[in-house]
Amino acid sequence: MRVPFPSTGGKRDAVLGELRSMKAGDTDWQNGRAPLFVFRATKEAYEVGRDAFFEYFTENALGGKRAFASIKRMEEEVIQMALDLFHAPADAQGFFTTGGTESIVQAVRTCRDWTRARRNAPTHRGNIVAPHTVHPAFNKAAALMDLEVRRVPAGPDFRADPRAMGAAIDPDTMMIVGSVPCFPFGVIDPIADLAALAKRRNVWLHVDACVGGYMAPFVKQLGHDIPEFDFALDGVSSISADLHKFGFCPKPASTVFYRSPDRARYNSYDFNEWPNGRFVTNTIVGTRPGGGVAGAWATFRFLGADGYRQAAKEMMNMVARYKAGVESIPSLRVLGRPHLSIVAFGSDEVDVFRVAEIMEKKGWLPGLLQAPKGIHRMMSMIHAPSMDEYLDDLRAAVGVVRQEGPAEKAKIAATY
Template identity: 60%
Template sequence: MTFPEHGQPADRIAALMDQMKAGDADWRGGRVPLYVFGATPGVAEVGRDAFNAFFSENALGAKRAFSSLKRMEEEVIAMALDLFHGPEGSTGNMTSGGTESIVMAIKACRDFNRAARGDARHRGNLVLPVTAHPAFEKGASLMDLEVRRTPVGADLRADPAAMEAAMDADTIMIVGSTPCFPYGVVDPIPALSELALRRGVWLHVDACVGGYFAPFARALGRPIPAFDFANPGVMSLSADLHKFGFCPKPASTVFYRDAARHAAQTLDLDVWPNGRFATNTLVGTRPGGGVAAAWAVLNFLGRDGYMQIAERLLAMRDAYVAGIEAIPGMRVFGKPDLSILAFGHPGRDADSIAAGMSARGWIPGMVRTPPGLHLMMSLLHEPARPAFLADLAGAVAEAKPATGKQASAVY
C-alpha cells in the first residue's frame, strides 16, 4: 500500500469503512464478551452528541482556552467524589482510561513515598493479588518498581494474610480490585484498608470496572463491602467512565484522599524554551469530547438512571448464572459481585467449549485457571441470553474431555 496520491469523496470513504465494518464481530447483538458497553436507550446518543459538540477542543488547553472543559472536568470529579465518599480535601482528574489512571496512581505513590523517606531513588515494591490487572506491571515497568503477586483465597478474592506475608520495608502500595477482571469478585477492601494503615502503606482500589456500578449495586442491597474512601486506608482509587459509566471512550477517573498525594502525581516540568509544562496526565493532548461526553452522560443518567441500569444488569447476571449452572456440570467460579462471570466444566475442555462457541458465532472470552469461559456483560448481553445459553449447552455437550491443562486464553 502506498500513500494515496489523490483524495477521495467523503461518501466513498464512508462506504469503504462500512464494508470493513461488515467483517467485525456482532457486538450490538451481545456476541462480544468485553470491549463495548451498552446502557439504556438514549445514553449512547447523548454521549456521542456531546463528544461531537466538543470534537475539536483539546482538554490539554482546558485551563487557558476552554473554560467549558475545565468546568466540566471539575464537575465530573466532584460528582464522582460524592459517589466515592471522598473526604474533605480529596481530589482527582480525568484520564484516557483505566491503564493511565493506574499508572498515574503508581507514579503518585512512588513520588509521595520517596519524598516521605527522603530517598529520591527508593525502589519500592507493589503487592497485589494475582487477579489485579496487568496495568500495574505496565506502570511498575515504566518506573522500575517491583511487583509481587500473591495467591487469592478459595473465594477467589484477595487474601490479606498472603499479601501481608509478601510485604516488607520496601512495600509502598497494596492493591484491591472492585471487582477483579478474571472472576468479577470484589476484594475485601475493608481488611486491606486495615492492613494498609497498620503497615503504613498506600492502598489503591482499582475500581476501573466497578466504580460506576458497585455504588448502585450496594444501594440495591447487594452484599458488596464498602470499597471506596469510606475506608480510611484507601489513598487512591481508579474508576473508568468508559466501562460501566457508559461514557464514550476514552474516559477514566483517578482520585486521591488529599491534595498532597494528588500533587505527587503531577508532572511539573520547566525544561524547554516554552517554559513550564505541568500536567496531571501521561498524555498531553486530550480529546475535549471525552470530557464533555462524560459530563453529559453523568447528568443525563443521574443516580436514578444508574440505579435502573444496575438493577437490570444484576437481574440479567442472576439469570445468566442460573442458566449456566442449569447446564449439567457447568459451574460459575466464585460468587461474582457485578456482571463479570467466569465459568467452566470440570470434565470438559474449556478450549473445546470455546471453539464450539466460536463456531456458533460468539467471540469466546476465556479465563486460564480454573480453565473456563469469561463474560463482562452490559445491557447489550440482555437480549442475547437465550441464544447464548442454548449455544453454550450445545458447545458443552460436544466438547472434548478436560485435559487438566490451563485454557489457552489470549487477550
C-alpha cells in the same frame, strides 16, 4: 504488507463507504457477541454521551485550562460528583484520564513520589504487593518505572488474601492493591481488611475500581451484598474508576482520586526547561479528546443516581438469569461468587476451551481464563437481547464436547 500511500485523494462517499464495509468482518458487538470491550446502559444514555462527545469533537482537553473553560468546568464537575459518590474527604482531589491503565499508572507514580518524599529517599525502588488477580496495568506501570510487583495468590474464593499479602510486605513496599472487582473472576476484594492492613503497615492502598467504581455504589443501594471499598475506609489512599466501562460514558474516559492534597500533589508533572514555557499535566498523554470529558459530564447529568440505579437493577437481573442459565447446563459451574456483572464459568468434566471453539464458530468471540480454565464475560445491557440464544448455543456446545470426549483437543489460547 506495505500499503502504498494514496497518490490521490478519494471521494468522501467512497472513503466512508469503504470504511463501513470493512466493519463486516468485525465481531457483531451490537448483538452481544463481544465478551468485553463495549458497554451500554440504555440506548438514550448512549445517544446523549455520543452527541455530547461530538459537540466537542475538535476541542482538546489539554487546552482546558487556557482555551476551553467549558471543558475545565465539566472536568471539575465530573470529579466532584465522583468524589461525592465515593464518600471522599472535603479536600480530596481527582483527575480525569483517558483510561484505566492511565489512571493506574498515574496512581503508581504518585505513590512512588509520595513515598520517596516521605522517606527522604529520592531513588527508592519500591515494590507493590497485589493479589494475583490484579490487572496487568500494575505491571505495566512497574515496567515503566522500574518497580517490582509481587503478585500474591488469592484465596479459594478468588478474593485477595490479606494475610498472605501482609506476609509479602517488606520495608520497601510502597503500595498494596485491591480490585473492585478483579477482572478475571468479578469478585470484590476485602477492601476493609486491606485498608486496615495498609494502616497497620503504613503503606498506600490503591483501590482499582476501574470496572466497578461507577456501578458498585448503585448495586449496593439496591440492597445487594457489596463490600465497602471507597474513601469511607480511611486506609484507602487512592481509587481508579473508569467512566468508559460501567459509567457508560464514551471512550476514552477514566478517573483517579486521592484522599488528600499531600498525596494528590505528586500526580502532576511540571516541566519548564525548554523554549516553550511551563508544561503542567495531570495525565501521561498530552492532547486528550474534549469529547471524552463532555460525554462523561452529559452521561452523569442524564442518568443521575436514579438512572444508574435503574441500570444496575436491570443488569443485576440479567446477570442472575445468566448465572442460573449457565449452572442449569450439566458440567458447568460459575467460578467464585461474582459481585457485579463479570462472570466466569468452568468445568471439571469438559474442556471449556473446546466449548469456546464451538461457540466461536457461531459468532461468539471467546473470553477465556487460563488458570483455572474458564469462559469469561463482562456483561452490560448489550448482552441482554441475545442471552437466551447464547445459553442455547452453550448448552448445545457442551453437549458436543461431552460426545467428542477428551481426544478432541482445543487449539484456542486465552488472549485478553
